Amino acid sequence: xxxxxxxxxxxxxxxxxxxxxxxxxxxxxxxxxxxxxxxxxxxxxxxxxxxxxxxxxxxxxxxxxxxxxxxxxxxxxxxxxxxxxxxxxxxxxxxxxxxxxxxxxxxxxxxxxxxxxxxxxxxxxxxxxxxxxxxxxxxxxxxxxxxxxxxxxxxxxxxxxxxxxxxxxxxxxxxxxxxxxxxxxxxxxxxxxxxxxxxxxxxxxxxxxxxxxxxxxxxxxxxxxxxxxxxxxxxxxxxxxxxxxxxxxxxxxxxxxxxxxxxxxxxxxxxxxxxxxxxxxxxxxxxxxxxxxxxxxxxxx
Amino acid sequence: xxxxxxxxxxxxxxxxxxxxxxxxxxxxxxxxxxxxxxxxxxxxxxxxxxxxxxxxxxxxxxxxxxxxxxxxxxxxxxxxxxxxxxxxxxxxxxxxxxxxxxxxxxxxxxxxxxxxxxxxxxxxxxxxxxxxxxxxxxxxxxxxxxxxxxxxxxxxxxxxxxxxxxxxxxxxxxxxxxxxxxxxxxxxxxxxxxxxxxxxxxxxxxxxxxxxxxxxxxxxxxxxxxxxxxxxxxxxxxxxxxxxxxxxxxxxxxxxxxxxxxxxxxxxxxxxxxxxxxxxxxxxxxxxxxxxxxx
Numbered sequence: 001x002x003x004x005x006x007x008x009x010x011x012x013x014x015x016x017x018x019x020x021x022x023x024x025x026x027x028x029x030x031x032x033x034x035x036x037x038x039x040x041x042x043x044x045x046x047x048x049x050x051x052x053x054x055x056x057x058x059x060x061x062x063x064x065x066x067x068x069x070x071x072x073x074x075x076x077x078x079x080x081x082x083x084x085x086x087x088x089x090x091x092x093x094x095x096x097x098x099x100x101x102x103x104x105x106x107x108x109x110x111x112x113x114x115x116x117x118x119x120x121x122x123x124x125x126x127x128x129x130x131x132x133x134x135x136x137x138x139x140x141x142x143x144x145x146x147x148x149x150x151x152x153x154x155x156x157x158x159x160x161x162x163x164x165x166x167x168x169x170x171x172x173x174x175x176x177x178x179x180x181x182x183x184x185x186x187x188x189x190x191x192x193x194x195x196x197x198x199x200x201x202x203x204x205x206x207x208x209x210x211x212x213x214x215x216x217x218x219x220x221x222x223x224x225x226x227x228x229x230x231x232x233x234x235x236x237x238x239x240x241x242x243x244x245x246x247x248x249x250x251x252x253x254x255x256x257x258x259x260x261x262x263x264x265x266x267x268x269x270x271x272x273x274x275x276x277x278x279x280x281x282x283x284x285x286x287x288x289x290x291x292x293x294x295x296x297x298x299x300x301x
Numbered sequence: 302x303x304x305x306x307x308x309x310x311x312x313x314x315x316x317x318x319x320x321x322x323x324x325x326x327x328x329x330x331x332x333x334x335x336x337x338x339x340x341x342x343x344x345x346x347x348x349x350x351x352x353x354x355x356x357x358x359x360x361x362x363x364x365x366x367x368x369x370x371x372x373x374x375x376x377x378x379x380x381x382x383x384x385x386x387x388x389x390x391x392x393x394x395x396x397x398x399x400x401x402x403x404x405x406x407x408x409x410x411x412x413x414x415x416x417x418x419x420x421x422x423x424x425x426x427x428x429x430x431x432x433x434x435x436x437x438x439x440x441x442x443x444x445x446x447x448x449x450x451x452x453x454x455x456x457x458x459x460x461x462x463x464x465x466x467x468x469x470x471x472x473x474x475x476x477x478x479x480x481x482x483x484x485x486x487x488x489x490x491x492x493x494x495x496x497x498x499x500x501x502x503x504x505x506x507x508x509x510x511x512x513x514x515x516x517x518x519x520x521x522x523x524x525x526x527x528x529x530x531x532x533x534x535x536x537x538x539x540x541x542x543x544x545x546x547x548x549x550x551x552x553x554x555x556x557x558x559x560x561x562x563x564x565x566x567x568x569x570x571x572x573x574x575x576x577x578x579x580x581x582x583x584x585x586x587x588x589x590x591x592x593x594x595x596x
Contacts, residue, residue, distance in 0.1 A: 155553075
């Protein structure tokens with residue numbers, strides 16, 4: 001299959017079930033909501049080294065207090081990790097940001113799934129920062145905690161909804177030059193930003209150091225994706241690089257639903273098929289490890 | 302919609318209307334009248350429901366003309382059809398209407414007597430008239446909407462009880478009497494007009510909003526909870542000024558009240574408040590927020 005002259009390889013992306021949460025951060029204006037959201041989702045590129053994958057999804061679907069808001073998505077491999085990460089990140093990044101407040105963002109469009117995987121008490125634990133002066137308000141059936149801070153009050157919802165999502169949707173851009181790969185990746189990221197329910201957790205939405213499972217070193221769980229490294233084409237045991245390909249960039253997608261991930265891959269791949277791109281491939285483990293498979297040619301039809 | 306005099310099938314949603322035929326000579330204990338007690342009953346069974354009139358046990362049919370109509374499907378949260386109950390007439394002498402109701406909808410076109418909606422746990426109770434004392438006393442959930450004024454002790458605790466309202470929402474379009482929300486522990490009470498003395502007396506938690514003029518000694522003996530005064534009033538000396546600020550939860554509460562039919566001008570959402578902590582005699586963890594300005 002060729003798209004815009006670019007070969008779409010007959011392969012598939014292999015993704016895993018992860019736990020996902022949407023956190024809505026609001027503030028007095030977009031600038032401060034952005035500060036809080038970026039801090040909360042910082043250093044959250046890969047579950048391997050960060051313990052969580054997170055990113056900014058887009059402007060808030062619903063702002064409970066009517067102020068500018070931003071939706072952030074967080075993905076972990078366990079509910080326990082999610083609780084730990086949300087506690088740390090909301091406590092250290094959102095509570096500390098002037099004027100910021102924090103709400104469970106999964107409420108507005110939830111209902112598609114029968115039951116959430118969990119409801120984590122995040123505000124219900126952060127409240128202890130109030131040293132006994134915290135108070136709560138139950139409004140429209142939801143409890144919010146008011147934690148006194150030097151600027152006034154930090155308002156945070158007691159519970160955050162966690163659902164089963166998808167982590168590790170991906171595609172690889174195989175290009176003639178590093179510049180062409182980057183241009184294509186940027187175009188893909190731009191297109192994917194219009195899709196709700198997904199994030200691209202890596203810097204700028206792009207990964208240059210894709211990984212393979214395992215390593216020749218026992219202490220390392222993952223190592224560089226040898227088969228796609230152009231500098232190793234001549235010496236690697238196996239290369240996946242077609243002739244003429246000198247740079248590869250990966251787009252990794254986490255989403256609340258398989259459908260959202262597939263849609264993000266579809267628009268991203270279409271946007272990435274630019275001049276200088278030789279092919280689009282995807283990372284997988286032979287289909288043995290991940291629950292979610294995304295065949296490239298199928299999702300593009 | 303079709304009229305029927307013998308609708309007894311629980312699967313068929315119905316609207317039951319009780320038209321007052323005659324005003325009773327003395328107050329009536331009418332706790333038997335709520336959506337759950339009339340559901341799945343035909344006209345004759347509803348007419349046979351008991352009413353204590355003074356010390357005499359009488360029937361609903363003695364005072365009401367009963368109409369049962371099938372309606373469009375309307376289900377509540379439990380997904381079981383529940384009758385919508387309408388009452389028409391001046392029911393000022395009927396006490397305990399909607400007592401303990403847990404779901405469904407009850408609409409009263411007229412005024413009601415004391416204890417209406419007391420111990421209510423869910424559902425919606427709309428009163429298109431005046432409400433007597435003890436409206437929603439000990440209420441635990443659901444919503445009461447009064448399109449008029451309410452008497453004393455709305456949402457309060459009965460004598461000898463430590464805790465009054467423990468959940469739900471009471472919205473009173475006009476005025477409320479004394480001891481509004483006394484000893485309440487949870488829930489929201491909003492009053493569109495003025496209220497009497499001792500609003501929020503002994504509150505343990507929850508929220509009272511008064512749009513009009515508050516009476517004297519609001520928040521006396523409150524331990525926690527919030528009283529929001531949208532018009533300034535004289536406060537007890539046991540309330541200490543903290544700061545002037547815009548609490549974010551007010552925006553959420555504003556949205557909720559608007560959604561529930563409590564009219565507030567749009568610019569009220571941006572309002573700043575003076576915050577007073579008190580009652581200092583009870584630990585001082587309660588608060589009175591007094592409208593300061595419209596930013």
